[in-house]
Amino acid sequence: xxxxxxxxxxxxxxxxxxxxxxxxxxxxxxxxxxYHPGLSRPANCRMCLVEPYVFFPPAGAIVPDRQxxxxxxxxxxxxxxxxxxxxxxxxxxxxxxPRVKKAREDILEFLLVHxxxxxxxxxxxxxxxxxxxxxxxxxxxSRYLEVKNVPPKKDLGPDVLLYxxxxxxxxxxxxxxxxxxxxxxxxxxxxxxxxxxxxxxNHGGAPLQLLDNKLAGNVVDICPVGALIxxxxxxxxxxxxxxxxxxxxxxxxxxxxxxxxxxxxxVYRLKPRFHGEINQHWMCDDGRLGYHYVNSDDRLQxxxxxxxxxxxxxxxxxxxxxxxxxxxxxxxxxxxPEDIVVIGSAQGTxxxxxxxxQFAHDVLKTTQVGLFxxxxxxxxxxxxxxxxxxxxxxxxxxRTILGAANGNVVLEGDALWERVAGAKVxxxxxxxxxxxxxxxxxxxxxxxxxxxxxxxxxxDVTQLxxxxxxxxxxAEKDGTFTNSTGWxxxxxxxxxxxxxxxxxxxxxxxxxxxxxxxxxxHFAGEIALAIAENVPGYGEATHQKVGDEGVKLT
Amino acid sequence: MSDEIIQIETPFQFTEENRLEFDKLxxxxxxxxxxxxxxxxxxxxxxxxxxxxxMRYVAELLEVSLMKVxxxxxxxxxxxxxxxxxYVIRVCHTLPCALRDCKVVLEHLKTKLNTDVAAETDxxxxxxxxxxxxLMKVECLASCDVAPVIMINDDLHRNLTPEKVDEILDNLx
Numbered sequence: 001x002x003x004x005x006x007x008x009x010x011x012x013x014x015x016x017x018x019x020x021x022x023x024x025x026x027x028x029x030x031x032x033x034x035y036h037p038g039l040s041r042p043a044n045c046r047m048c049l050v051e052p053y054v055f056f057p058p059a060g061a062i063v064p065d066r067q068x069x070x071x072x073x074x075x076x077x078x079x080x081x082x083x084x085x086x087x088x089x090x091x092x093x094x095x096x097x098p099r100v101k102k103a104r105e106d107i108l109e110f111l112l113v114h115x116x117x118x119x120x121x122x123x124x125x126x127x128x129x130x131x132x133x134x135x136x137x138x139x140x141x142s143r144y145l146e147v148k149n150v151p152p153k154k155d156l157g158p159d160v161l162l163y164x165x166x167x168x169x170x171x172x173x174x175x176x177x178x179x180x181x182x183x184x185x186x187x188x189x190x191x192x193x194x195x196x197x198x199x200x201x202n203h204g205g206a207p208l209q210l211l212d213n214k215l216a217g218n219v220v221d222i223c224p225v226g227a228l229i230x231x232x233x234x235x236x237x238x239x240x241x242x243x244x245x246x247x248x249x250x251x252x253x254x255x256x257x258x259x260x261x262x263x264x265x266x267v268y269r270l271k272p273r274f275h276g277e278i279n280q281h282w283m284c285d286d287g288r289l290g291y292h293y294v295n296s297d298d299r300l301q302x303x304x305x306x307x308x309x310x311x312x313x314x315x316x317x318x319x320x321x322x323x324x325x326x327x328x329x330x331x332x333x334x335x336x337p338e339d340i341v342v343i344g345s346a347q348g349t350x351x352x353x354x355x356x357x358q359f360a361h362d363v364l365k366t367t368q369v370g371l372f373x374x375x376x377x378x379x380x381x382x383x384x385x386x387x388x389x390x391x392x393x394x395x396x397x398x399r400t401i402l403g404a405a406n407g408n409v410v411l412e413g414d415a416l417w418e419r420v421a422g423a424k425v426x427x428x429x430x431x432x433x434x435x436x437x438x439x440x441x442x443x444x445x446x447x448x449x450x451x452x453x454x455x456x457x458x459x460d461v462t463q464l465x466x467x468x469x470x471x472x473x474x475a476e477k478d479g480t481f482t483n484s485t486g487w488x489x490x491x492x493x494x495x496x497x498x499x500x501x502x503x504x505x506x507x508x509x510x511x512x513x514x515x516x517x518x519x520x521x522h523f524a525g526e527i528a529l530a531i532a533e534n535v536p537g538y539g540e541a542t543h544q545k546v547g548d549e550g551v552k553l554t
Numbered sequence: 555m556s557d558e559i560i561q562i563e564t565p566f567q568f569t570e571e572n573r574l575e576f577d578k579l580x581x582x583x584x585x586x587x588x589x590x591x592x593x594x595x596x597x598x599x600x601x602x603x604x605x606x607x608x609m610r611y612v613a614e615l616l617e618v619s620l621m622k623v624x625x626x627x628x629x630x631x632x633x634x635x636x637x638x639x640x641y642v643i644r645v646c647h648t649l650p651c652a653l654r655d656c657k658v659v660l661e662h663l664k665t666k667l668n669t670d671v672a673a674e675t676d677x678x679x680x681x682x683x684x685x686x687x688x689l690m691k692v693e694c695l696a697s698c699d700v701a702p703v704i705m706i707n708d709d710l711h712r713n714l715t716p717e718k719v720d721e722i723l724d725n726l727x
Contacts, residue, residue: 178619183619184618184619184620184621184622185619185621186621187619187621187622187624187625188625188629189624189625189628190628190629191628191629198621198624199621200606200609200620200621200623200624201624202560202606203635203636206560207558207559207560208559208560208562208606208609208610208620209559209620209621210559
């Protein structure tokens, strides 16, 4: 640990911390643009200048250094005993001396030389570092009278637009493409004050390569100004009108930490949230843009039952009564517990699956428990990021919880479909984006007498069902997901489910109650407590302990 | 929408002689990327300008991204991204040359070659219709003591007057 004098504070920081981070840890803002904790540090924006103090032998005193230093590249380390300042400090630095404040004002004036005053129509307004730092650290007026450069607006790729006029050439996006995605599509063209970010183009301006790697959306997040803009979010909403909730991306089994931004009428965007051991500062575009199914107009809003071969909307009581009748009524004598297969979802939370497994074990008395989920995609590896092939957020958790709690064996793949083909009643929980069925899967499901499906969108699966119960997506419920590396992380309810759709574990519990089961959970956290008690390894995974950081399974 | 990428159809390749030259270059630098400038000059000497095919070829040779090459090419005004004339005439118009009447030299060249002065992004504007000459203004050529100066391809010509310009042009092939 290095002992630092930071303004008036005496603080200890880890060796190797830079001044910007050290100040941030102690609530002091050192404005910066080019510095990003996840990227290399060129120190080109000059915004984070701070005033280090040095020992000046002729005066025999500690004085401000002749030059200001960039906070991002000034690394704090323990000094040898004979080099301590004042006999105890490893470093003395001022972040708000008059000299520093003057420097910031002047740098901002330079950065704003070619910047247009188009905040009223700029997507970034409200979450713009240039806006914020100008307000807090800048001049109140510009002395620049010359004509401003007006470089053109450019289309860089499938989801990214560049408003070149707003760019302050911090080069974060270029470094991201060089270092994190490793694809190097971005660079600077021209020179000096004519510098522009661009993709490779021929002399006529037609693109030779597009910014179309699967991490491209991150350049929009790290852009400190409104230069790089996501087409998906363009002109959709002002940032301050959206509510923000910490959640987990449901796009694959990596489990990237995200901030889900939403209004009453739906999800507006997903932004990555830092987690040092899982996703760092990043997320992929598949996850980022994969939320649209949540807002879809096709979402299942009412339970459906099959009448004369057609799926027809009905009400909850009717739908649940139908299932109860099948399992308790006159025909029920034909259905033995081993004729029933209950299939949990890798899209569902640990809580959903725990209630489902309790339902299977305690109420239906069946040991036939399976696991269903999205079809696997492709794995993509980048220098500093991996997108996993398993497109479910909770395969690991669902597998453990469906299986471990009561010693059941969880059926998957061919074994599952073989078993399904011979079953009379199948209770299948799906969820997530529309899931196409493979030939063997639909053949097996077609053979089932009575198929109950919980899902969020009409799909191949619901097409084969006798009763469809509308469930919820990751944006509409509380719970936990377990990612592929064993991190249990929380998702939170943001928007209301459409129509009469209900949280999956509530549906299962309601049905269990009607069938005489004894289950009485009121909220997801309560189920998590039961999981912590009964599932090996999940002892620490209560909602309270999981929090925003997650808990790693032991 | 820019979801259509231009395909680079006519490939570029160093001639055998230039390839040997390039291999020699590689020995001079600790990393391949460092050889960017001389490699681009070599390629421009062969092709006349830096086409997309050249950029791609150089990027592959030096194992860098295409954008890194484009970056360098647009940074330096001595790399051309479009075809230029057989003789590129650079007229210095920085202060000492300006004081020594570079304007007269430039106007004389314009009339004689019957062409305009090239713009940085539009070299065709300064190229004669027969493709022999490209006329452009440049900043200091570092020969202020012998101003006004022009450079024709790699040769510097000093202390110019319209008469001297005529003589020089007549001596070109």
